Every structure is written in C-alpha cells, then in structure tokens.
Amino acid sequence: MMNQEQWQAVANYVGGLGHTLDLSFKPKKLSGGAANFNYVVKLNGKKAVLRRPPDGPLPPGANDVAREYRVLSSLKEHYPPAPIGLVFCDDESVIGVPFCISEFREGICIGRDLPESLVNRPQIGDTLSQLLVESLVKLHKVDLQATGLSSLGSVDGFLERQISGWYKRGSRVLNEQQLEKLGTIRDWLQDNLPEKRLGALVHNDFKLDNMLLDEESLTVNGVVDWDMCTVGDPIYELTILLAYWGEPNDKPAYEFQCRMPKEAEGWWPRSKVIEEYFRLSGFDKQALDFYWWLTQYRNIVVYAQLNALFTRTGEFPAALTQEECELMPGRVDQLLETVTAALGSPDFRYLSR
The missing domain is CATH 3.90.1200.10 (Aminoglycoside phosphotransferase (APH), C-terminal lobe)
Structure with a gap:
C-alpha cells in the first residue's frame, strides 16, 4: 500500500505538470490485476486510475507502465475501449517506482464468478x-x-x-x-x-x-x-x-x-x-x-x-x-x-x- 508521503509526492509531481491531485479524496485500491497495483484517485476534479508496479526488482519486460502510457496515449480514436493516458512518471525518486495515470472508466469487472x-x-x-x-x-x-x-x-x-x-x-x-x-x-x-x-x-x-x-x-x-x-x-x-x-x-x-x-x-x-x-x-x-x-x-x-x-x-x-x-x-x-x-x-x- 502507498503511504501519505508517497501520495504527497505524486501530488507534487503532477502539480509540476499542471495537474491537480485531490488529496482530500482517499485513494482506493482496485481489485483485479495480477502484477501491477491500481488506485482510483481524483485528478483535475475527475476520477482517474494510478497504476504502478510493486516495490523491488521486476522481471524483464513486466510491469511496463511506460509502455502502457504510450499505448493509452495512442489508441483513443482507434480502439475506444482503451482509457486515455494522462500522466507518466519515470522518475523513481518520486515514489520508488515509475507510474502512470489514466482515465477512469466505469463498469463491472467479471472474474471467475458472475456477479x-x-x-x-x-x-x-x-x-x-x-x-x-x-x-x-x-x-x-x-x-x-x-x-x-x-x-x-x-x-x-x-x-x-x-x-x-x-x-x-x-x-x-x-x-x-x-x-x-x-x-x-x-x-x-x-x-x-x-x-x-x-x-x-x-x-x-x-x-x-x-x-x-x-x-x-x-x-x-x-x-x-x-x-x-x-x-x-x-x-x-x-x-x-x-x-x-x-x-x-x-x-x-x-x-x-x-x-x-x-x-x-x-x-x-x-x-x-x-x-x-x-x-x-x-x-x-x-x-x-x-x-x-x-x-x-x-x-x-x-x-x-x-x-x-x-x-x-x-x-x-x-x-x-x-x-x-x-x-x-x-x-x-x-x-x-x-x-x-x-x-x-x-x-x-x-x-x-
């Protein structure tokens, strides 16, 4: 889980890019995902999703949020189900790992069992x-x-x-x-x-x-x-x-x-x-x-x-x-x-x- 100091660091980073992360909105960890961790946040007054890999060494080619951001920044008009990429950070001094923030999409997520x-x-x-x-x-x-x-x-x-x-x-x-x-x-x-x-x-x-x-x-x-x-x-x-x-x-x-x-x-x-x-x-x-x-x-x-x-x-x-x-x-x-x-x-x- 991310701590308050890390969330403040994220807010400072995105603030330098002209965005506002609302720290009064408590980030919610999403279910789903078998490797990266996903949090619902509020960016510029709207829900968004921050996605980051776990701490520690990563397998080569895995948890590549830089790749994810590039893809999500390119697919808007070509594959509408892909959320739009909003922010990418490769500076690991911010929270210890790279992260990206993308558009939040509403909907139910179905796994092994039907809701x-x-x-x-x-x-x-x-x-x-x-x-x-x-x-x-x-x-x-x-x-x-x-x-x-x-x-x-x-x-x-x-x-x-x-x-x-x-x-x-x-x-x-x-x-x-x-x-x-x-x-x-x-x-x-x-x-x-x-x-x-x-x-x-x-x-x-x-x-x-x-x-x-x-x-x-x-x-x-x-x-x-x-x-x-x-x-x-x-x-x-x-x-x-x-x-x-x-x-x-x-x-x-x-x-x-x-x-x-x-x-x-x-x-x-x-x-x-x-x-x-x-x-x-x-x-x-x-x-x-x-x-x-x-x-x-x-x-x-x-x-x-x-x-x-x-x-x-x-x-x-x-x-x-x-x-x-x-x-x-x-x-x-x-x-x-x-x-x-x-x-x-x-x-x-x-x-x-």
Missing part, C-alpha cells in the same frame, strides 16, 4: 463469450500505421523472442529440475515453429477481468492492463485467452488457470471461440497446437514469477487469493508435468483434435 446481478440473466454466458471474441478481433484489426504504434514491436522473430525470453525469465524463478523440464518444452517449440506468421497489435493479457462492462447493456466501457501490449502474433493472443477460458472437463493443470465464469449459461466451448474468431477476423487457421503449448510455456513462468513475488513480499495481487498464491508452487510443477507429458504423446494435438 449476483447477472447470475439469472438468460444465456449470459453466450452474451459474454460473443463480447469477448468480438472485442479481441476489433483489437487485432486496428490499423497499426494509423496509431503510430507499429514500432512498439516487430513481427519478425516475435515467436522466437517469446520462446527465448520466457526461458530466460524462467531461469530466474525456477529451480534446476523445473528449468530442465522448461527446456524440454522450449526445444519442442523451437522445432515446431509455424512457417506463416501474422502481425497485429496484441494486448497480451486479454480476458474478461481486464474488461469493464456496463451492467445493464453489457457493452464494453473499457479494456485495461496494457503494460504488456506489443506488436505480435494475434493467434498467440487467442490461445492465451483460451487458456483462461475454461471448460467443464479440463485437466487440473488447465482448470486452475480458468479466470472466466465457465459455468454461466451458454458459455462457449473453446471450439466455438476458435470458429468465431477466425470467421470474424478472416485470418487463416493454422498451428493452433503450437500456440497452445507456447501459451502454457509462458504461463508456467508467469505463475512462477507470481510465486516469487508472493514469497519475497508476502503480498498477493488483487486478482488472486492468498490460498491460490500458497498453492502456486504445486501448480507450477503440475503444469510442467502435464505439458512435458503431452508433448511426448498424441495429446499434443490439444486444440486441433
């Missing part, structure tokens, strides 16, 4: 599934040149960088035995890279709890958490969403990754998500199993990083419970075992079955 107000709405799962897929396709169809974000990343070598980058991050948080198994997955991925590559603006953590919805109309008021946004492969982003998606008969290693209300009436199976995504996007369906295993490879390291943060600080992100964080070491081992076993068997055809 009571939506439980009895007919076919709510169908409505939310369609909303998610349509919103993701609209993002992947954004004109990169028009946004000025084409230099945010490069499609050339994107998948190779994902493979090497997640292994490097894993080497910082996994033990020797775990890293050996991660290396087995890495080698399979390197040997099975798809020949054809696509390029688009990707959010890199696109899921329901990063969307703000109008509770009555169920329209999208906002999409948040843009610190990992880049130019990359949209099919990879689709399979990241599918990992969070959840299905009734998922194996335990996949079931714990579910961040969606999969029991909601009408909730789509992954097969329908895939069908609708490719129908709406017009992209060629290819190498889905490769992207699924790349996603699981990524998630092994993500969960190991979250465990390292919890072990080091005792804090846990608002999107997770303390119990989930305490179980994380076993979950990492379980996922490593499941993926390495699948790659050596017919189960490797996971999404193309």
